Amino acid sequence: xxxxxxxxxxxxxxxxxxxxxxxxxxxxxxxxxxxxxxxxxxxxxxxxxxxxxxxxxxxxxxxxxxxxxxxxxxxxxxxxxxxxxxxxxxxxxxxxxxxxxxxxxxxxxxxxxxxxxxxxxxxxxxxxxxxxxxxxxxxxxxxxxxxxxxxxxxxxxxxxxxxxxxxxxxxxxxxxxxxxxxxxxxxxxxxxxxxxxxxxxxxxxxxxxxxxxxxxxxxxxxxxxxxxxxxxxxxxxxxxxxxxxxxxxxxxxxxxxxxxxxxxxxxxxxxxxxxxxxxxxxxxxx
Ligand SMILES: Nc1ncnc2c1ncn2[C@@H]1O[C@H](COP(=O)(O)OP(=O)(O)O)[C@@H](O)[C@H]1O
Ligand SMILES: [Mg+2]
Numbered sequence: 303x304x305x306x307x308x309x310x311x312x313x314x315x316x317x318x319x320x321x322x323x324x325x326x327x328x329x330x331x332x333x334x335x336x337x338x339x340x341x342x343x344x345x346x347x348x349x350x351x352x353x354x355x356x357x358x359x360x361x362x363x364x365x366x367x368x369x370x371x372x373x374x375x376x377x378x379x380x381x382x383x384x385x386x387x388x389x390x391x392x393x394x395x396x397x398x399x400x401x402x403x404x405x406x407x408x409x410x411x412x413x414x415x416x417x418x419x420x421x422x423x424x425x426x427x428x429x430x431x432x433x434x435x436x437x438x439x440x441x442x443x444x445x446x447x448x449x450x451x452x453x454x455x456x457x458x459x460x461x462x463x464x465x466x467x468x469x470x471x472x473x474x475x476x477x478x479x480x481x482x483x484x485x486x487x488x489x490x491x492x493x494x495x496x497x498x499x500x501x502x503x504x505x506x507x508x509x510x511x512x513x514x515x516x517x518x519x520x521x522x523x524x525x526x527x528x529x530x531x532x533x534x535x536x537x538x539x540x541x542x543x544x545x546x547x548x549x550x551x552x553x554x555x556x557x558x559x560x561x562x563x564x565x566x567x568x569x570x571x572x573x574x575x576x577x578x579x580x581x582x583x584x585x586x587x588x
Contacts, residue, residue, distance in 0.1 A: 304423045308427055312453075331417060334381070357384070512544065
């Protein structure tokens with residue numbers, strides 16, 4: 303699952319680590335791939351990522367096996383992380399001259415032999431080669447949308463990029479999930495943005511939205527997800543609930559033989575609205 307939005311600060315990293323921890327706490331084996339040179343997902347999972355640590359840069363640029371860089375996350379059983387170091391800042395340029403530059407992450411994941419139920423990829427705030435690598439490797443895209451003014455700006459461009467990658471490099475890719483983040487129910491703006499997103503993406507938006515919560519924003523400074531930092535907080539409970547929605551949709555594909563979409567998704571869940579809605583989604587939003 304590719305967690306992408308070229309806007310910064312919308313909750314990509316927060317969503318990646320907390321959804322991953324929620325899924326792992328439910329018994330799934332989950333790998334977080336940190337694809338942002340800032341390494342925020344690595345920090346939030348308590349994974350050392352100073353410059354000498356073997357990292358996803360070595361995988362992408364030097365073809366090092368993913369198993370060399372994956373580390374277990376201490377507090378959460380079944381949760382693993384491929385960290386990003388500052389080296390990754392140069393990868394966007396270094397990748398340009400390499401063969402198969404768009405599919406290096408895909409190849410690394412295909413060669414990874416440990417059993418996993420989910421892989422979540424935390425993308426940088428851009429649509430460059432790192433994000434393209436994530437989209438080529440992934441089966442589905444999760445877009446976190448912050449319930450603020452300008453929330454939908456840039457979304458059309460993101461959807462067009464997903465279309466391009468699907469058309470040329472990864473026919474399975476689709477936007478499966480949209481998650482509303484930093485929702486503040488007291489403001490009319492937040493509910494207006496939420497209504498607009500739900501109108502455009504009726505199928506993809508999770509019923510659960512993530513509230514604005516101090517506990518969520520505090521957790522990374524302790525190298526923890528909110529699930530271990532404050533398990534009873536509203537933020538932790540909402541990420542658990544969002545993860546449950548995602549897992550149940552996946553279960554519907556695996557266990558419902560009547561599901562007509564089942565054959566299209568290589569892993570994960572049904573391509574919700576993918577065939578019919580994609581065009582109107584791209585057209586509706588600038
Ligand atoms: N639900 C939330 N409530 C409060 N703060 C949040 C919430 N989600 C994210 N944040 C904070 O907002 C900032 C941006 O979030 P982050 O996940 O790093 O975004 P991105 O990865 O898209 O740049 C961080 O400081 C994070 O702690
Ligand atoms: Mg981030």
